[in-house]
Amino acid sequence: MQVFNTYFRLVQRKKRLILMYIIIFTAIAVVMMKVSTQDENLEKYTRRSVKISVIDRDKSSLSKSLKAYLTDQNEMVSIPDKEKRIKDELYWRNVEYVLIIPENFQQLLEEGQKVDVISKKIDDAVNAVYVDEEIKLFMSLFSLYQSADYSVEDAIGHVEKDVAHEVLVNTVTKEDGESAFKVANEGQYYFQYVPYVLVSVCILAISCILAMFYQEDVRKRCICSSMKLKDQNQQLVLASLLFSFGVTILFIIIGIVVTKGELLGQINLLFYSINALAFMFVSIALAFMLANLFHSETALNGCSNVFSLGFCFLGGIFVPLWVMPDSVVTFAHFVPTYWYVQANDAVSYMTRVTSPFLKEFFLNVGVQMCFAVALLSIGLVVSKKRRVFS
Amino acid sequence: MQTVVKINNLVKRYGDLVALDHFNLEIMEGEIFGLLGPNGSGKSTTIHCLLSLLEYDKGDIKVFGEEMKPDSYHLKKDIGIIMQNVAVFDRLTVEENIDYFCGLYIKDKKKKKELVQEAIDFVELNDFKKFYPKKLSGGLLRRLNIACGIAHKPKLIILDEPTVAVDPQSRNNILEGIKRLNKEGATIIYTTHYMEEVEQICTRIAIMDKGKSIAVGTKEELKSMVKTGETIQVDVPKLMENQLEQISKLPHTKKLSYENEVLHVQYTKGKHNLIRLLDYFREQDIAFGRVTSELPTLNDVFLEITGKELRDQ
Ligand SMILES: Nc1ncnc2c1ncn2[C@@H]1O[C@H](COP(=O)(O)OP(=O)(O)O)[C@@H](O)[C@H]1O
Ligand SMILES: [Mg+2]
Numbered sequence: 001m002q003v004f005n006t007y008f009r010l011v012q013r014k015k016r017l018i019l020m021y022i023i024i025f026t027a028i029a030v031v032m033m034k035v036s037t038q039d040e041n042l043e044k045y046t047r048r049s050v051k052i053s054v055i056d057r058d059k060s061s062l063s064k065s066l067k068a069y070l071t072d073q074n075e076m077v078s079i080p081d082k083e084k085r086i087k088d089e090l091y092w093r094n095v096e097y098v099l100i101i102p103e104n105f106q107q108l109l110e111e112g113q114k115v116d117v118i119s120k121k122i123d124d125a126v127n128a129v130y131v132d133e134e135i136k137l138f139m140s141l142f143s144l145y146q147s148a149d150y151s152v153e154d155a156i157g158h159v160e161k162d163v164a165h166e167v168l169v170n171t172v173t174k175e176d177g178e179s180a181f182k183v184a185n186e187g188q189y190y191f192q193y194v195p196y197v198l199v200s201v202c203i204l205a206i207s208c209i210l211a212m213f214y215q216e217d218v219r220k221r222c223i224c225s226s227m228k229l230k231d232q233n234q235q236l237v238l239a240s241l242l243f244s245f246g247v248t249i250l251f252i253i254i255g256i257v258v259t260k261g262e263l264l265g266q267i268n269l270l271f272y273s274i275n276a277l278a279f280m281f282v283s284i285a286l287a288f289m290l291a292n293l294f295h296s297e298t299a300l301n302g303c304s305n306v307f308s309l310g311f312c313f314l315g316g317i318f319v320p321l322w323v324m325p326d327s328v329v330t331f332a333h334f335v336p337t338y339w340y341v342q343a344n345d346a347v348s349y350m351t352r353v354t355s356p357f358l359k360e361f362f363l364n365v366g367v368q369m370c371f372a373v374a375l376l377s378i379g380l381v382v383s384k385k386r387r388v389f390s
Numbered sequence: 391m392q393t394v395v396k397i398n399n400l401v402k403r404y405g406d407l408v409a410l411d412h413f414n415l416e417i418m419e420g421e422i423f424g425l426l427g428p429n430g431s432g433k434s435t436t437i438h439c440l441l442s443l444l445e446y447d448k449g450d451i452k453v454f455g456e457e458m459k460p461d462s463y464h465l466k467k468d469i470g471i472i473m474q475n476v477a478v479f480d481r482l483t484v485e486e487n488i489d490y491f492c493g494l495y496i497k498d499k500k501k502k503k504e505l506v507q508e509a510i511d512f513v514e515l516n517d518f519k520k521f522y523p524k525k526l527s528g529g530l531l532r533r534l535n536i537a538c539g540i541a542h543k544p545k546l547i548i549l550d551e552p553t554v555a556v557d558p559q560s561r562n563n564i565l566e567g568i569k570r571l572n573k574e575g576a577t578i579i580y581t582t583h584y585m586e587e588v589e590q591i592c593t594r595i596a597i598m599d600k601g602k603s604i605a606v607g608t609k610e611e612l613k614s615m616v617k618t619g620e621t622i623q624v625d626v627p628k629l630m631e632n633q634l635e636q637i638s639k640l641p642h643t644k645k646l647s648y649e650n651e652v653l654h655v656q657y658t659k660g661k662h663n664l665i666r667l668l669d670y671f672r673e674q675d676i677a678f679g680r681v682t683s684e685l686p687t688l689n690d691v692f693l694e695i696t697g698k699e700l701r702d703q
Contacts, residue, residue: 002490002493002494003494006479006482006486006490006493009482009486010479010481010482013481212479212480212481215477216475217473217475217476217477218477218478218479220441220443220471220473220477221471221473221477221491221538221539222494223443223460224441224443224466224469224471225466225491225494225495226463226464226466226467226494226495227463227494227495228461228463232494
């Protein structure tokens with residue numbers, strides 16, 4: 001295990017830098033977590049109902065049911081169906097959220113077509129996400145029953161029962177354990193920042209160390225040695241995996257500690273951790289690719305900043321995406337952190353493991369793994385090219 | 391004596407450029423074999439092909455009597471390489487670097503430790519064991535580079551221009567080290583574009599140019615192959631044009647020059663050139679000072695075969 005041992009010897013030489021990053025990160029994550037959960041605390045427990053207006057152009061049983069469900073949860077304001085009026089009412093904050101259900105909504109859905117409701121909200125609608133989630137929940141349950149070949153009326157019936165149950169669950173948790181809801185959100189904020197430090201640490205450690213092994217002259221010497229090249233590479237892979245796994249686990253443990261152990265009993269922790277592990281693979285693959293592209297430590301340190309900050313801004317970690325222009329949001333889909341944040345948000349809203357949740361969660365995790373595979377492939381192609389020496 | 395390396399009709403192209411053109415080489419056990427050629431003549435390419443670091447277009451290469459392939463690990467275990475660029479980890483100490491490369495060959499921990507210490511003793515880096523490479527001077531760094539290549543006691547040691555940009559004292563130290571390794575039983579392949587180095591240590595030499603081996607032999611054999619004889623250098627305060635003319639007409643004279651009161655005369659092969667020249671001085675009553683005579687150099691050999699200088703290309 002000569003290569004493996006030397007890898008960790010080199011990790012040791014970098015331990016000060018790595019430790020510094022870990023401490024700074026933990027500090028930032030904890031501060032952000034406290035700040036973010038504090039001013040929303042009250043709203044979260046007894047979530048303030050949103051002033052919502054539902055413009056029902058369909059008038060079907062489905063649209064009516066959806067409207068009724070939202071009315072239950074929020075304060076209903078009625079405004080006329082006129083573009084200008086809707087804008088004015090939003091502008092004057094008379095209403096915070098306007099939902100437009102288009103014509104033939106139910107019929108088109110019945111025919112198996114894809115139709116979306118239209119949501120308009122005020123710019124700083126913090127609570128709008130809850131309405132979004134409520135609509136999402138309602139519609140995903142509906143399509144679930146529909147895909148199970150229920151008639152529309154039956155499907156609506158089931159959905160109504162389910163959402164009533166969902167509300168029940170929410171009220172129960174709210175009453176007998178306010179903390180459950182709160183901790184899930186502390187967890188959300190903490191885990192949201194994990195990609196930042198994973199990308200930084202992986203590039204600073206894994207890329208820099210691999211780059212040392214990949215220096216042309218050192219590599220020549222290693223190839224000429226009597227240890228099989230495959231063994232050498234395997235040891236490098238194993239060491240990289242072990243290192244990043246250790247770091248990820250460390251962050252999960254720090255997460256448990258800073259939320260004072262309250263995450264421990266929750267199923268959410270499992271999903272936060274799975275998501276973090278998925279992102280770990282993205283980080284390793286990125287680190288591997290960069291190690292093949294750049295050989296100087298200075299260049300890699302630069303990469304570490306560019307990628308960790310870039311990923312975090314574009315993926316909606318530092319700034320929520322809904323404040324970004326549409327073009328940025330579209331572009332964000334090409335950034336792995338976007339999918340990480342999607343999954344992370346889904347976990348934070350989850351109170352019960354439902355199949356729509358699982359579907360959404362694993363879709364986002366899956367996309368991250370695709371990113372990992374893509375980055376790894378680029379790295380492999382570059383390393384093949386480099387095998388020919390000049 | 392056993393053949394250690396045999397290269398047969400090796401052809402290597404980089405696109406349109408033919409870097410090695412039907413190159414042949416045979417190296418016997420116990421030799422210090424010099425591969426001498428100007429920059430770009432294909433020395434490194436030869437070494438890279440020999441080590442299976444490069445694919446080649448034609449020819450075959452045998453090491454220790456067996457075909458050399460990228461996965462010939464049983465052959466690789468007896469080869470040590472030292473390349474032109476220093477190949478070490480900046481973030482490992484001298485000792486750790488040697489240990490790493492030695493450990494790629496030697497599994498046994500105890501044996502490895504002994505070998506590492508021996509290598510450190512050999513290159514005299516005991517005082518610098520815990521130093522990082524960045525803290526070493528150029529000469530010490532080269533010695534570390536060598537120690538990394540030889541710690542596992544290879545039977546065949548390949549050095550590709552290991553003394554580029556090294557001060558004369560370190561260079562001597564390195565050359566003496568190579569001789570010692572050879573005495574301890576290793577066969578050496580040494581590439582360089584400095585003819586003085588091959589003259590100093592090599593038992594046999596191949597001169598390379600444009601991917602071909604243009605002459606092979608001991609330095610004496612190589613020098614006797616060419617027509618160039620010795621060069622005589624005399625300090626003469628005063629010489630007339632017609633006297634120079636007469637000197638150039640003396641037998642075997644090939645070339646002469648007179649500058650800064652120093653006369654250089656180069657001869658083709660022949661006897662009694664010096665006596666004849668000094669006799670002429672006496673005849674003409676020419677005063678002269680210090681006289682030196684030099685045998686032809688490998689540069690003269692290279693010049694005669696290729697029509698160009700070995701150096702300053
Ligand atoms: N990777 C490469 N691609 C293209 N040409 C190369 C490459 N490596 C070497 N050469 C060319 O091959 C010739 C021999 O180079 P090299 O073996 O490095 O010479 P030396 O080691 O004797 O200085 C030179 O003309 C050089 O420019
Ligand atoms: Mg060279």
